[in-house]
């Protein structure tokens with residue numbers, strides 16, 4: 001039964017998104033033992049319970065209004081949405097934000113030695129996939145007739161096993177495709193993990209916890225993307241130094257004790273500082289360059 005005094009969050013139990021999802025919740029201030037193998041775990045310091053399930057079940061739990069908040073890949077979310085729309089089932093949810101992990105592509109791939117001309121190659125072929133609804137929508141829009149072979153795993157072995165002419169599956173580095181003698185020929189969409197919530201019957205108490213969590217999650221992600229940079233620079237090179245520090249906010253300039261030709265500069269930058277930029281800073285006369293990670297941020 002639903003408890004209106006506690007927010008329920010669902011994340012992947014184990015897999016590509018589970019470590020990052022758990023870490024995000026903990027970095028957002030939640031005290032919770034997510035290493036425990038239980039299906040549901042209670043936070044000690046916030047009115048929040050966390051459920052760990054297979055990622056395929058997450059969109060449905062949100063769309064059916066059973067769980068309030070979830071973290072899932074956009075690929076899995078889109079597939080469930082199209083499936084439910086085709087069956088005229090409930091498919092409402094709100095996407096609150098994209099997260100900074102789970103980045104991958106959904107692509108069409110074929111055996112490495114097969115000639116490929118354009119998308120019409122796929123006319124009258126059989127494609128192995130775990131995403132038949134996304135694939136159908138894509139090919140229907142292009143008037144391409146195909147047959148799908150639905151597999152929940154080991155999709156990449158389908159062509160060599162003689163089950164299909166090509167595959168439609170997730171690609172990140174491309175190593176799995178290579179290992180199975182396949183090559184990517186079309187990228188259909190990109191995907192990230194995202195934070196979603198149910199769209200109905202949320203009481204004010206739960207809404208306020210979600211808003212608090214959302215602000216914290218944005219802060220965690222912003223902090224992860226940002227760096228605190230400290231350096232000494234000749235006064236005469238200040239403008240050039242700032243130009244090199246892309247994504248930097250207004251710097252704090254501090255006088256040095258016994259060198260009035262140089263100043264110390266502290267700045268928060270939304271971008272990482274690469275070795276090449278540090279070398280360019282050195283050429284401008286900068287010294288004592290420190291790049292520090294930021295733990296938390298709130299604007």
Ligand SMILES: Nc1ncnc2c1ncn2[C@@H]1O[C@H](COP(=O)(O)OP(=O)(O)OP(=O)(O)O)[C@@H](O)[C@H]1O
Pocket residue numbers: 012013014015016017053054055056072073074075076101102103104170171172173191192193
């Ligand atoms: N190689 C990858 N790099 C980055 N993100 C990925 C990668 N593969 C998958 N993902 C993202 O992580 C999600 C979960 O992937 P995973 O392989 O753990 O799923 P699964 O095997 O279906 O897990 P489950 O047992 O929960 O059903 C994918 O739906 C996708 O959004």
Ligand SMILES: O=P(O)(O)OC[C@H]1O[C@H](OP(=O)(O)OP(=O)(O)O)[C@H](O)[C@@H]1O
Pocket residue numbers: 016153154169170171172173174175176177
């Ligand atoms: O392009 P790559 O970097 O090789 O990544 C792509 C692979 O990653 C995922 O599988 P995962 O390794 O999570 O295992 P799975 O078989 O359990 O889905 C996905 O299903 C691909 O098979």
Ligand SMILES: [Mg+2]
Pocket residue numbers: 054055056
């Ligand atoms: Mg799954």
